[in-house]
Amino acid sequence: MAPSTPYLAVDLERMQANIARAAEAATARGIALRPHAKTHKTIEIGRMQVAAGAHGLTVATIGEAEAFAAAGLDDLFIAFPLWIDGKRAARLSHLVAAGAAISMGVDSVEGAERMARAGLAGRVGARVEVDVGHHRSGCAPERAGDVAVAAARAGIDVEGVFAFPGHAYAPDARAEAARQEAAGLRAAADAMRSAGLEPMVVSGGSTPSFAAALEIDSPVTELRPGVSVFGDAQQWELGTIDPTAIALTAHATVVSHAGGRMVLDAGSKVLGPDRAAWASGHGRLLDHPEARIAQLSEHHAVVELPGELPPLGSRVRVVPNHVCMAVNLVDELHVFDRGDDELPSTRWRVAARGRND
Amino acid sequence: MAPSTPYLAVDLERMQANIARAAEAATARGIALRPHAKTHKTIEIGRMQVAAGAHGLTVATIGEAEAFAAAGLDDLFIAFPLWIDGKRAARLSHLVAAGAAISMGVDSVEGAERMARAGLAGRVGARVEVDVGHHRSGCAPERAGDVAVAAARAGIDVEGVFAFPGHAYAPDARAEAARQEAAGLRAAADAMRSAGLEPMVVSGGSTPSFAAALEIDSPVTELRPGVSVFGDAQQWELGTIDPTAIALTAHATVVSHAGGRMVLDAGSKVLGPDRAAWASGHGRLLDHPEARIAQLSEHHAVVELPGELPPLGSRVRVVPNHVCMAVNLVDELHVFDRGDDELPSTRWRVAARGRND
Structure with missing residues (x-):
């Protein structure tokens, strides 16, 4: 069974490609x-x-x-x-x-x-x-x-x-x-x-x-x-990483259509509250680039999305603005061999989470 | 020995007063x-x-x-x-x-x-x-x-x-x-x-x-x-709580005077990165109300403070902007019976930390 939302999901194939790309680029220049x-x-x-x-x-x-x-x-x-x-x-x-x-x-x-x-x-x-x-x-x-x-x-x-x-x-x-x-x-x-x-x-x-x-x-x-290694919405919006290379998302459930918007069960306690002045919102939706996260609370993301909203109970993939903050909020990462797999193949412990001192 | 900075410290006396005050105010009105x-x-x-x-x-x-x-x-x-x-x-x-x-x-x-x-x-x-x-x-x-x-x-x-x-x-x-x-x-x-x-x-x-x-x-x-229950810098700046009632701070060490400012070892991974548009900065200093946290990274707070800076190695008390985010970043709270005690009397586990689902 898929884990209960919200949780952080790693796309292993993309992450390995990101790791290889950085290593090759550096090595090629010594x-x-x-x-x-x-x-x-x-x-x-x-x-x-x-x-x-x-x-x-x-x-x-x-x-x-x-x-x-x-x-x-x-x-x-x-x-x-x-x-x-x-x-x-x-x-x-x-x-x-x-x-x-x-x-x-x-x-x-x-x-x-x-x-x-x-x-x-x-x-x-x-x-x-x-x-x-x-x-x-x-x-x-x-x-x-x-x-x-x-x-x-x-x-x-x-x-x-x-x-x-x-x-x-x-x-x-x-x-x-x-x-x-x-x-x-x-x-x-x-x-x-x-x-x-x-x-x-x-x-x-x-x-x-x-x-x-x-x-x-x-x-x-x-x-x-x-x-x-992961990419995030900040790097997407800065043009540093293509969205097709983003290897970490929060999987979230649509819990409400209040006010004609889509409310997700992923808030700042899993995405992190970072929002640079130049960011388009509080994160992005990987499969809905036109969506904007207009409002973020600890357990709610309020998403503006033109057209028909995904039905209540749908799952969506949210790209955190700043991935370092998101990872530090969770005890484990759910690892999907490929991003569109239905079930994770394993979980990794975030071993250094919270090690601030 | 005092814990290594940064860590979150509860002022037990103040917190108990905050709990009593809220209970009494509600009870008095039924x-x-x-x-x-x-x-x-x-x-x-x-x-x-x-x-x-x-x-x-x-x-x-x-x-x-x-x-x-x-x-x-x-x-x-x-x-x-x-x-x-x-x-x-x-x-x-x-x-x-x-x-x-x-x-x-x-x-x-x-x-x-x-x-x-x-x-x-x-x-x-x-x-x-x-x-x-x-x-x-x-x-x-x-x-x-x-x-x-x-x-x-x-x-x-x-x-x-x-x-x-x-x-x-x-x-x-x-x-x-x-x-x-x-x-x-x-x-x-x-x-x-x-x-x-x-x-x-x-x-x-x-x-x-x-x-x-x-x-x-x-x-x-x-x-x-x-x-x-704790208060935070947002409530201080909104006028909802007096700074003398704030019961949770991050204890931090002055690690640098780079650029004539004070750099602390408490960043967004212990304070939380929340910053409302109306906030004066990324948190406040409990004992230096005139200070402003001008810049916050994951492990650095850059503080502007008029006059002489506290020496390198000094400890200061930082009030997070949004205390709910700060507490969710740590595994335990260090409890000081009184805010000016040198050593904590006990530690409490943040039992529901990271319980997002």
Whole structure:
């Protein structure tokens, strides 16, 4: 019997094609791929990415690192400027003692010195985070040398520099964000070299900027796309992924025709409430591209759809706006070998769900 | 040792005061309180609400009903127009057979007839959902009689009518939404009576409209506020709750001062990404009311704060915009007897987390 709605369904055939496509594109240009596993948080998917050629995984938290390392996926970069206290140092040391190769982000001299004081020198590598235009964490590119030197003086192995061009998440922003990423990372790598340190890794990121980063003259040696494994409505609307490649949907039931609209039993607690200012609505319907999700509550999606509405009790496939948020809401993914199969062939546990710390 | 950030912290003293305040306000006007447990999803909190006088709990899904019923909190209203299939009918029947008193929402003749065909007549009660202005699910108030009659003819016990005035979630909208709720529910109750059925329950909802609904001439016999148990940044900014009563925060660490702003390790995967158009930002800082969360990613909050920034490594308390979304992201709540205690006294499991179906 099909599971009760709402649930998240993976289209295995599409997902495997997405994994292969990203790996081939990077390999063809001699770029290492280190996919961001925060998107799927799932061991089985991480294994497929590594089998397809990924040089390890990216994670956002120590908890995610623990979940993947426990399954043997233990070449991990924590792309976050962790503030190291005794508990975090102990957890990282434990991972390394068990054989994991771990590096983490650092964006300040204080952060680098703290890593060393907590006993992580010689155990956990560091990559200096630089801000290339997203204006979140990350030091200015020209300051990367100072941070790297502070870390190196404290005995930390400084692997290189990294950035996240999150400002690529906007219409027509991808190419310019990729250019800014390349320029910022080049300046950061130069700053390290001027300080007498050679960056072994120059790491960029983001699904929307991925293709552009491969096309331009860029210093990146590694890329960290996350969302591309599934795609989502944001990438569909940005033009980064074709809807025929979207590999994750929420299966939902039409429960009401109130007000002449279609009300689904999938709300923000399974789709995630993300809605960028430029989004057409709160997600899309995979099989009804003309539909708009006009209103989203925790357990309701209100859909405007021209013409006759699907009857009450019908099932529809909803594409979340931001798939990373949707996956983090559920304990398991239902895996369909092909998207139009009636029944899932298996379920995967979202092993790193909720691992925020 | 304090838990590693980010985590959700409950201020027990404040929460108990919020529970008592809501119970007293309703009781003083002879209104039954049936708090919406989707906000907290936690057995311990549901028990406190019932001990304070709540006439059972409201839930949104069968899964939530199962979680609370398993702990003996089994007088439950599922405030959603469930589409009953064989699996859902079996789960509801199982709950009732184990002694639970369950009623559910219905907003169409088809939905009512389907309940009966699935064998729920005599087992699960129904309340007719009407739309009083939020325009989500719910039939027009004047159609409540038709739906009620269809259900009653099919043998379903029709307890009454209910509405959710979600349009109260906007600045200066509370009083008008409460008036519309009263008018819509009165029309719906009248439609039932005209059809020869007496509504035993006339149920309204929502934290922002709660106080207004108690003050005006309203037909409600029951109210279902959810958020008021904790409060959140939305209610703070709507003026529904004073910041001194907010009982849930995310404890976060300052990890970066990049760009002269304060970057915290609490992002949308612990705060929830909800941001209403009228919100000042992506949440508030309980101890820095002048701060604004200008940017939110999955694991970063970027805070603009005039004056000197708290040093790297400081801990701050973040009030999520929409607390129901935050709680549903974590597996447990850390309970502090008083908000300024250094260590939690216990942890509560978020027993119904992720129970979407």
